[in-house]
Amino acid sequence: MVSSVYFPNPRQNGFRDKGRKSTLPSYSSAVQEKLEQRAYKSWWIPVFLPLPGVRTRRFRVYIPNATRIHQSSIARFGRKRGTLVSCLALIFIILTTFAFTKRFATKSKQWPTAFVGPSSTLVFRRRDLQRIWQWEIASGHHPSRKDIPDGIRLTVAPENPALPPRKGTMPSHLKPTSGPVQVHTTGVGQRRIYLDIQSRPPNVAYPPRPVPGSIADLDIVMEHCDFSEKKYVRDCLEVLRVGAGLDNGKRVRRGKMDDWKYIYVEHVANGTYEPPPIEFEPSDTDVSDSGLSKKRGVDWEASPIALPPPLPHRPYPTLPQGPCDENHPRIFHMFWTGPFTDKPYVSLLSFLFTQNLGLETQDDISDIICKPQLWVWINPGPAAAIPTTSATQSLFEELKHNPWSSPFLHPRFKEAIHFKLWNTTEQLDSIPELKDEWRNYDLFVSGGEIYSIPQRKPSSTESAAGKTSSEDDLFNRTGSKSSQEYDRLSVILSDMARFVLCHRFGGTYLDADTIFLRDWEDLWGWKGAFAYRWSRLPKYNTAVLHLNKGSALGKFLIRTALRNNNDFHPMVVYRYAKEAHMEGLLLRLPDALFDPAWLNTEDYQRDRPTQPYFTAFPDFFSTSGVYSAQPQALGFEGFFRGSYSYHFHNSWWTAFDEARNWPDLGPKFSAAERAARIIAKANETSPDEESVADDNRDLSWATVLKRTFEAYIRGERPNMYGEWLQW
Known part of the structure; x- marks a missing residue:
């Protein structure tokens, strides 16, 4: 049989070339040569x-x-x-x-969407999406003139009790008809009176409280503040403070500012009012699911979606049981894990300093104003831990002996601030949309990433040393002690908790790293749901989240999250709303209202920055030397004036007041102060009043705000509206 061999190339001088070898192959047979040649190609x-x-x-x-x-x-x-x-x-x-x-x-991992493409999250049919929109509009939860998305495909324009009738002759293309897709609602509500709010002589030192029952027109706010329309945060804050009268006698003449009036009251003619009969479901709708992309691998939700009768929309003056609307309770929710620290302490102080709680008088004024409440939900152990039967008693014992939390147990604040034990099982079992199914899904899911709780039995060595591995540390953390020891599971749990709490009880959730900057009266008047924008991205940040109690929108969000493996990450919630055409019901407000430094910290709008000017969130705790004179000179009034709140984004491990890292609330709370001062100055045997020389020369914004709120509790200054705390 013929075989192929090769010989080294001789040099021209007849010697073998040692530096190079031939790369020609050799074969033992013709069959092998053919196979190798075929494989080679x-x-x-x-x-x-x-x-x-x-x-x-x-x-x-x-x-x-x-x-x-x-x-x-x-x-x-x-x-x-x-x-x-x-x-x-x-x-x-x-x-x-x-x-x-x-x-x-593994089960806890997923392929990146960049490789396989993002799967749809939708689990509701178009008929159910239509019913959700109709229910929310009929309940007065869409007080906006923004269009209904084409994708909902309503063929009858819904009647909207939260909008007044349009003035004059309606253009033909806006008239409600049957047949084509309708994107407008028909206003059948009360006339709106926009208020000119400003201080009047001689009371010009402080701004006036918002008018009870007033409402913020967030359509107007969006016109002046929407980042997508290239609106600056600085300009938005001016509109917000002028429209609310927060310039308190220091207003600079700007010409006619009627376009900046965004706060109104509903006018009820003759003092009588009957809620208009609202047809919940039109008889003729396009129920085709064409154009909707269902989530892969799951079935549609059972249709039709079960909804209660729509809530009657009642203007503030016509509420039958006083100034509070039982269908729209004024509850702020906060979620906290682990021992109480100076972070929620300052948040609670800012709540007392800004909100209308009736603390300026000993009289009960519940029949005049609707006083909001702040519910602080505390998960005392790791996020994955199960509370014991004595957890509630242990919680309040700990709060009582913690110097940062004990002042808020004072009877003067018992109607305003409520501490509550968070129990994950009890909360999820109390939500009809979750109780029968949530155990079939993962619990700690964020942005598609699953954190499975390990069933780990520590070895005898680890038990004796009281140590766990770095992987298990993630499941045993109670709060974030540094950027390296971040309590990721508690953050994921809080992402779920905010939707559960707002859907179950109603109200507004705020992250515990939030400081109140003004009265929220007019925001409570807006009955629609909202979160705010994720900085430059057109997505949601649910650090502030308002949902109505037991609403159709809440049912949609919770059921969709459940069917997407209990994923409540705000980026994923944005996809839920977008793919189901629900963005118009969960309004995405500009971050100027709640997070006015965010765009500047990400290098946006620095040509016309806000006041104060933060290039990074830590600037709040450590103000740059160039701007270090501002906090003391301008004080609370110079801190993002006009914004409803400020979100300082974590920094749990950084003290608000490094030089005076204790609650400084005066003689009524001297025991708590003494205990905290001993801890803060462990090397000193006597916590006597220190000298001014012991203080920092330049004070940060965080320090100035903390000391301002504490001065109000001590009775050394009024709150932001000129009201003195009465004990």
């Missing part, structure tokens, strides 16, 4: 795998051709170097395969 070779249960068919999989890679490497780099390159390529392929298997081949 293709980069991929097929491998046939048996299919379970199918004997006549095999599954074909293509894998890289090692021979082709090897021969190509030899031809390009020589035999030794080519072989080395081939080996390195093989090792790289093995390690890459192992890494991908480790990262994505």
Whole structure:
């Protein structure tokens, strides 16, 4: 049989070339040569795998051709170097395969959407989406002139009790008709009177309280504040403070400012009012699901969606049981994990300093104003821990002995601030949309990433030392002690808690790293749901979230999150709303209202920055030397004036007041102060009043705000509206 061999190329002088070797192949037979030549040409070779249960068919999989890679490497780099390159390529392929298997081949991992494309999150049919919109509009939860999305495909324009009738003759293209898709609502509500709010002589030192029952027209706010329309935060804050009278006698003449009036009251003619009869579901709607993309691998939600009768929309003066609307309770929710610290302490002080709680008088004024409440939900242990039967009693014992929390247990604040134990099982079992199914899904999911709780039994060595591995530390943290020891699971739990609490009890959730900057009376008047914008991105940040109690929108959000494996991350919630055409019901407010420094910290709008000017969130706690005179000179009144709140984004481990890191609330709370001062100055035996020389020369914004709120509690100054705390 013919065989092929090769000989080294001789040099012209007849000697063997030791520096180079021929790369021509040798074969033992013609058959081997043909097979090798065929394999050499293709980069991929097929491998046939048996299919379970199918004997006549095999599954074909293509894998890289090692021979082709090897021969190509030899031809390009020589035999030794080519072989080395081939080996390195093989090792790289093995390690890459192992890494991908480790990262994505378990239940708790998912393939990146960049490779496979994002799957739809939608689980509701169009008929149910229509019913959700109709229910919210009929209940007065859409007090906006913004269009209903085309994707809802209503063929009858809904009647809207939260909007007044349009003035004059309605253009033909806006008139409600049947047949084509309708994107407008028909206003059947009360006339709006927009208020000119400003201080009047001689009371011009402080701004006036908002008018009870007043409402913020967030359509107007969006016109002046929407980042998508290239509106500056600085200009938005001016509109917000002028429209609310927060310039308190210091107003600079700007000409006619009627366009900046965004706060109104509903006018009830003759003092009598009957809620208009609202038809909940029109008889003729387009119920085709064309254009909707259902979530892969799941069934549609049971249709039609079960909803209660719409809530009657009642203007503030016509509420039958006083100034509070039982269907829209004024409850602020906060969620906290672990021991109470100076962070929620300052948030609670700012609540007392700004909100209309009746603390300026000893008389009960509940029949005049609707006083908001702040419910602080505390999860005392790790996020994955189950509370014991004595957890509530232990919680209040700890709050009582904690110097940062004990002042808020004073009877003067008992109607305003309520501490509550968070129990995950009890909360989820109290939500009809969750109780029967939530155990079938994962609990700690954020942005598609699953954190499975390990069933771990510590070894005797670890038990004796009282230590756990770094992986288990994630499941045993109670609060974030540093950027390296971040309590990720508690953050994920709080993402879920805000939706559960607002849907179950109603109200507004705020992260505990939030400081109140003004009265929220007019925001309570707006009955629609809202969160705010994620900085420059057109997505939600649910650090502030308002939902109505038991609403159709809340049912949609919770059921959609459940069917998407209990994922409540705000970026994913944005997808829920967008893919279901629900963005108009969960209004995305500009972050100027709640987070006015965010755009500047991300290098936006620095040509016309806000006051104060933060280039990073830590600037709040450590003000740059260039601007270090501002906090003391301007004080609370110079801190993002006009904004409803300020979100300082974590920094749980940074003290508000480094030099006086204790609650400084005066003689009524001296025991708590004494205990905290001893802890703060552990090396001193006597916590006597320190000298001014012991204080920092330049005070940060965080320090100035803390000391301002504490001065109000001590009775040394009034609150932001000129009211003195009465004990």
